[in-house]
Amino acid sequence: QHIRKEAKNGPHYVVAGEYLDQLVRTPDGWRIKYRILNTLWTEGNREVATGDK
Template sequence: MSTTPESATHPSSLLRLLLDERDIVAVATRYCRVLDTKQWDGLAEVFLPDATAQLGNPTELAGLDAITDRIRAALENLDDSQHLVGNHEVTVDGDAGTHRCYLQAQHIRRVPDGSPNYIVAGRYEDRLVRTSDGWRIAHRTLTVMWTEGNVAVVRG
């Protein structure tokens, strides 16, 4: 799951590293819960206020409001969604960290023509920082690897 720095050989250092790794994976999981429950305010517990993101397109979003607006526009009209993440890779270096994981997201919406399902699969790559409120994403890149289903589900 992680790369252990040489300095983390002391038991207390190793424990801190393991807790940091767990907390970073929890940020990725929290992100999925926020998206699937449409509790957009919860993104403040995932991203820094001045975070940046590239979410499946080349346009870089700057700031929590822009990130929230983009996510909300993509998911608000869905009947349901389920975002699953796995194969987490975490590195920690002091108060900075990186995270990479694979994702599969099922999107459901009844549309006039075709299936109500659209699946997106890809990976998230994150840079995180430790704050007084815990780990937060400073930058997230979503790389879409493949899709399947009716794209009309996520359009319009």
Template structure:
């Protein structure tokens, strides 16, 4: 009986890990398609976020507003994430991944491209709708290109 339980636990861990990585990919797709309602579904209503230099954001409305203001004026963006590390403990989890985000605004003086590279570190909670981010920290590791692209 214990072997069956071990297999069930391992299977659940793999399903949870896959669901959390899929959530990270949904986040990127929402950013790149400017689908703000979809972005809301990635976070808990009372989520917090530290997204670079701005102060701590509290609540999904503040998080979506901050991201929308940063990306809405762009012609395009492409957020790539990889090297996912997921640790699940019951209905709580942590997730860490690296990112590279290309930002494009063709009318920007000084060139149309700006790249941000860094990592996301998340605390997640299992809900009846699936995993949701309770807190996200973005740590910028390096940038390249024309910073004027991302300034409105």
């Protein structure tokens, strides 16, 4: 959930999804090599998350 009170078309944006990650083990521990977000649904004002006004 994202909230930006000053957003013109509403202050809320909700995203539901799942991540597909590929991990690699490094000397410093596990790290994410790449991540894909599969968005299942959204609700609200997308401008809240993008920073658009």
